[in-house]
Amino acid sequence: MITKKNRYALLFGFGALLLILSFLVRTTLLIWAYPQSGLTISDIPGIYLKGLVYDIGVALFFTLGYSIYLLILPARLNNSVFNKVFTYTAVFLATMILVFSFFAEFTFWGEYSARFDFIAVDYLIYTYEVISNINQSYPLPLLIGGVIIVTALLVWGLNRLGFFRSSFQSKTPFGTRLLITVCLLGIAVLHIFYINNMWAEKSSNRYAQELSKAGVYSFVSAYLNNELAYDKYYLQENEQAAFSLMRSELTEANSTFSQNNNSLLRQITDTATRIAPNVIMVTIESFSADFMERFGNTQRITPVLDSIAKQSVFFTNMYATGTRTVRGMEALSLAVPPTPGQSIVRRKKNESLFTVGYIFKRAGYEPTFFYGGDGYFDNMNKYFGNNGYDIMDRLRHNLVDDHITTVRKNIPDEAVQFENAWGICDEDIYEAVIKSADQKYADGKPFYDFVMTTSNHRPFTYPEKKIDIPSGSSREGAVKYTDYAIGEFIKKAATKPWFKNTVIIFVADHCASSAGKNEIEISKYHIPCMIYNLPSTAPQEVDKMCSQIDLYPTLLNLLHWSYDSKLFGKNVLAADYQPRAMVSTYQKLGYLVPGKFIILSPQQKAECYTWDAQKNEQHPAPMDSSLLKISVANYQTAYTLYKNDGMKQ
Incomplete structure (x- = not known):
């Protein structure tokens, strides 16, 4: 009292x-x-x-x-x-x-x-x-x-x-x-x-x-602190020196840079016969590498993907750039390092960018973004729509004008067998992809699809009686259903006349969890990625460390394309490729090479660690000045280009 x-x-x-x-x-x-x-x-x-x-x-x-x-x-x-x-x-x-x-x-x-x-x-x-x-x-x-x-x-x-x-x-x-x-x-x-x-x-x-x-x-x-200004909070190099270093890092035998020293625009030239298949990229929600048997999982929850991996160009040492779907989308559509704060997908001034879809569109393809939920979420529709992709999603918000400069189509009720808070089940989104491919094939139009799945997300619900784990019971059930739906998709696609000339990519947007005992738990960024049904290419495992941003430079090399590029990614299969990956939180920017790890953080801080991949152990180490310069150059130039419209088409 x-x-x-x-x-x-x-x-x-x-x-x-x-x-x-x-x-x-x-x-x-x-x-x-x-x-x-x-x-x-x-x-x-x-x-x-x-x-x-x-x-x-x-x-x-x-x-x-x-x-x-x-x-x-x-x-x-x-x-x-x-x-x-x-x-x-x-x-x-x-x-x-x-x-x-x-x-x-x-x-x-x-x-x-x-x-x-x-x-x-x-x-x-x-x-x-x-x-x-x-x-x-x-x-x-x-x-x-x-x-x-x-x-x-x-x-x-x-x-x-x-x-x-x-x-x-x-x-x-x-x-x-x-x-x-x-x-x-x-x-x-x-x-x-x-x-x-x-x-x-x-x-x-x-x-x-x-x-x-x-x-x-x-x-x-x-x-x-939704967006952090790199030039205010992080270590910097002289701008000219940073761009010079990045141009050197991205130089390949078949690349020619523009005369603008503060640009990464370059011409990639390939003299071999060009291959031009359709491309469908399936971006799998929250899919860690360690869900797969290939990486030691003993639960048998990914039999389809484990089988497909053996028939694909399979990247076994790829890392996501972040821990959010929009960060994965950023890396897979722009092929740029993550900048501090929010993903570019969520920011202003993100229209008319030099995206992967833009490269395909210039080559005569029709890019489309497929999402099982309402693409209003996380600004996805505005980002993809204002960067040249048509939209196929599940309309929920009564927005007559979504400020999208391309076509937006709704997945109708009659095409949905199951739906939860995040959207329709993966089988339903794959049906929409197949139906769209049928139409474009009939019209004689090559297509490039960016497909974002939703089933591997809490509440982990999916159609009953598809797998032997009850709906809504566990993450493992959602993973197994995700894998099952991929199997059904491949079976149906394989019956179509367009399938023999269609590459299908399976890659995660990020891992299921980034939690660990370290401030950036590197193992929690390890994701699977496979390029399936690639014409005239034998299956192989690519074990070089790489990043999501390296996927398309590698694919376009395998297809022997000549194209203009502003991508930060590299061809992982090049003889002179130097393994590295970028991993980040919204504040911490990590640059990883075999055995070493640099973390850049606000207040102009930088830390160096050794990293034992087998033991998943990180230990403080003396600063590696040359590695620090490369780390800073990647992140600084990415921020500068975005801020100054250098990522525009």
Whole structure:
């Protein structure tokens, strides 16, 4: 029972409640993560100390507005009905937001092993897909009811302890109120200027970083730092020197660069007979290499892809550039290193870019983007539509004008056998691809298709009785259904007259999880990629380390195309190819070569590690200055070209 009457008693009581709940959430997540985290007992005090600092910041930001209200509220209104109604309502709403955010943190951690980040910000924007996904994955009415009940109990507890009464019945003088408010405001200002999320990221252990953070704080931080200016936050070389180094890195025996030294435009020339098949690229949602038997999985959940791999040009050492679908799309459509912040797919000024689709369009192909969901999500339709691709997706939003400069077609209800929050099942999207190919073949038009699947995504639901794992039960079930649908697609496509002249690529957009004990867990970026049904090419395994951005330079070399290029990717099969890959988070930019790894991060920081691929171990190492220059050159020139329209057609 609170006996001392003070107008700010409720404010401090709410702050204490927030700190206690945050402590319980952090402790639960720590227990959850500890077995696989690589943390030691000595790491735990630092996690809680940093966590307390972030939690205090959240408490301050939650209560500053109320503090100012208490400062200016006249004494005669302090115990009024108006103040009581306002205060009870405000505290209930604030507590409900707090409780909901803590509940959401557990579901977010279960999926990503991270506190809120860019993904959570995206989820706030795309409410239809997210709410539907939550409703299909969890008992939403029970969750909402639980949040309301817990909120009511916590507010009742604050009332039972006398915080409300102490605040309403107090006669705290204005001078004291001013002093308290100024102190709180001063601490908040210090917090803003001296504390940010990068403080938590000083640890080399990714779990220590994430557990130190506060979910609400991280969410706001991600929202405010949606795009990071490379030239402001990261190491740079002299611009001319950076472009010179990149032109040297991308020089091949058959390439001739333009005279503009601050450009990567070059002519690729091939004197062999050109092959011009149709190309269908199937980009598989969240598909880690270690789902496949070829990479050691013993669950037999990818028999089709394991079989196709043996008949393909199979890249066994390819790495995704990021951890989001839009980052994979960026790499597979633009063949550029990831720039800090959001993917180019999500940014402004991303129309009329020099994409892979543009190369195919100049060669007479019709590029089409296929997506089982509504391409409004993640800005996909605007990106692909305004870069020359026709769109085939599942219309959900009633947007008459989507500002798309190409054709958008809807997948009709009668063509759908199964649909969840993220879109139609993979079998249905493949049916749309086959139907489109039939029409284009009949019209005598060569086609290039970018297909994005959705089934391998929570809630992991798919048509019943297709495989021996019940729908919605596990990630393994979604993987096995994804594999099954690919098998059905190949069977049906093989009966078509266009199949013998159609290359089909299977590649992941990113892995199922990027969580690990290191700040960038390299093994969690390892993806499968295979080029299937390639004319006049024997199956082979390509074991050289490479990136998603290298897929099309390699394919176009196999097809003997001559073409203009602004791509950062390389032909992996070239005799002088130097293995390397780029892996990133939204802030950390990694450059990987066999045995070594550079990480560029904000505040002009760079770190060097050794990397043992067999043991999946990273250890700090002395800086390799030549490797650092190459790393910086790749990321700096990519950012500069995008910023200055150098990636335009």
